[in-house]
Amino acid sequence: MSEYEVVVIGGGAAGLSGALMLARSRRRVLVIDAGQPRNAPADGVHGLLGREGIPPLELVARGRDEVRGYGGEIVGGEVTGARRDGDGFAVELAGGDHVRARRLLVTTGLSDELPDVPGLRERWGRDLVHCPYCHGWEVRDEPIGVLATGPASVHHALLFRQLTGDLMFFQHRQPDLGDEPAEQLAARGVTVVTGEVAGIEVTGDAISGVRLASGSLIPRRVIAVATRMVARAGFLAELGLKPVPHPSGMGEHIPADRPHRGPGRLGGRQRDRPVGAGRLGRGGRRTRRRADQLRPRGGGDAARGRRPLALTHANARRSFPCGKRIPAICTGGFP
Numbered sequence: 259m260s261e262y263e264v265v266v267i268g269g270g271a272a273g274l275s276g277a278l279m280l281a282r283s284r285r286r287v288l289v290i291d292a293g294q295p296r297n298a299p300a301d302g303v304h305g306l307l308g309r310e311g312i313p314p315l316e317l318v319a320r321g322r323d324e325v326r327g328y329g330g331e332i333v334g335g336e337v338t339g340a341r342r343d344g345d346g347f348a349v350e351l352a353g354g355d356h357v358r359a360r361r362l363l364v365t366t367g368l369s370d371e372l373p374d375v376p377g378l379r380e381r382w383g384r385d386l387v388h389c390p391y392c393h394g395w396e397v398r399d400e401p402i403g404v405l406a407t408g409p410a411s412v413h414h415a416l417l418f419r420q421l422t423g424d425l426m427f428f429q430h431r432q433p434d435l436g437d438e439p440a441e442q443l444a445a446r447g448v449t450v451v452t453g454e455v456a457g458i459e460v461t462g463d464a465i466s467g468v469r470l471a472s473g474s475l476i477p478r479r480v481i482a483v484a485t486r487m488v489a490r491a492g493f494l495a496e497l498g499l500k501p502v503p504h505p506s507g508m509g510e511h512i513p514a515d516r517p518h519r520g521p522g523r524l525g526g527r528q529r530d531r532p533v534g535a536g537r538l539g540r541g542g543r544r545t546r547r548r549a550d551q552l553r554p555r556g557g558g559d560a561a562r563g564r565r566p567l568a569l570t571h572a573n574a575r576r577s578f579p580c581g582k583r584i585p586a587i588c589t590g591g592f593p
């Protein structure tokens with residue numbers, strides 16, 4: 259069985275970033291990637307300084323070249339299981355191959371679950387959008403409909419209102435909004451449409467309207483919806499890591515050690531940092547080490563009675579619809 263210092267499971271932007279730094283730190287790294295980044299349906303990646311508009315798969319291809327340029331290895335495949343194996347981990351791939359790792363970096367991202375409305379899935383990432391920052395500019399000034407999926411949808415609508423003057427809020431199956439949210443929408447000139455949505459109408463290859471259960475058709479060119487975001491982490495079950503509902507109600511995440519800096523505070527950019535840059539020390543104090551400072555140490559965390567697999571806190575309390583703060587990113591707190 260091949261052995262690596264770190265096996266990175268999931269080779270999207272997060273996993274490749276982690277692998278790049280590990281490879282540059284002269285770690286023996288393998289990235290295993292199933293090749294389905296979350297943003298694959300989109301034409302381009304936006305808000306990415308220096309690479310604005312780059313097609314998602316091109317970004318990944320460039321990242322792979324960069325990792326390989328420092329000696330990192332990358333294989334295509336799906337990890338189906340991971341278990342403890344002595345002081346490291348055994349990782350199983352679909353097809354039965356195994357590799358061994360001293361540490362795992364899990365960067366498999368998340369799946370977007372759409373509301374059960376006919377016609378939505380086919381438009382995902384095109385004229386069915388979720389994030390005002392990822393593709394809001396591309397749909398500016400269009401007639402946009404926000405399809406409500408929960409209480410946070412009002413906030414979602416207010417964000418999209420900055421991008422168009424023609425916004426409708428489809429209440430769908432959500433209960434009464436309450437006075438304050440209704441006033442907020444009214445103050446911004448957002449029309450609230452009550453009644454269940456029965457489907458999305460498409461003309462040619464573009465959304466043309468929203469069909470209500472009552473039969474009415476409301477013309478719209480773009481639909482915005484907040485998805486339910488679920489960590490892709492089924493293969494971690496044998497390690498005792500199972501997705502649970504996120505407190506925000508926005509999906510499922512792997513609960514993580516919370517790196518406090520003070521009461522009620524999250525650890526700044528910690529959540530975006532895939533390399534093992536932070537973990538909880540013995541007294542709950544966060545320790546930070548750069549990848550190039552990490553050296554093998556006898557005994558490891560298990561011998562000190564700590565959790566052998568520390569999870570970085572990848573879940574912000576306030577997540578934006580793009581869900582960038584939800585994916586489960588875990589590091590082993592390197593040896």
Ligand SMILES: Cc1cc2nc3c(=O)[nH]c(=O)nc-3n(C[C@H](O)[C@H](O)[C@H](O)COP(=O)(O)OP(=O)(O)OC[C@H]3O[C@@H](n4cnc5c(N)ncnc54)[C@H](O)[C@@H]3O)c2cc1C
Pocket residue numbers: 267268269270271272273290291292293294295296297298299300302303304305306335336337338365366367368370382383391392393490493580581582585
């Ligand atoms: C339609 C859409 C458009 C978006 N546009 C933007 C944008 O313009 N700008 C922006 O900043 N963000 C955007 N986002 C958000 C962005 O896609 C995510 O923040 C980003 O992809 C997260 O990167 P990641 O590496 O965590 O996960 P991903 O990119 O999803 O990569 C995870 C990788 O892990 C692999 N994987 C999963 N399970 C396994 C397994 N068991 N074994 C092996 N491999 C596995 C997957 O196949 C995938 O390749 C968009 C999201 C969507 C849905």
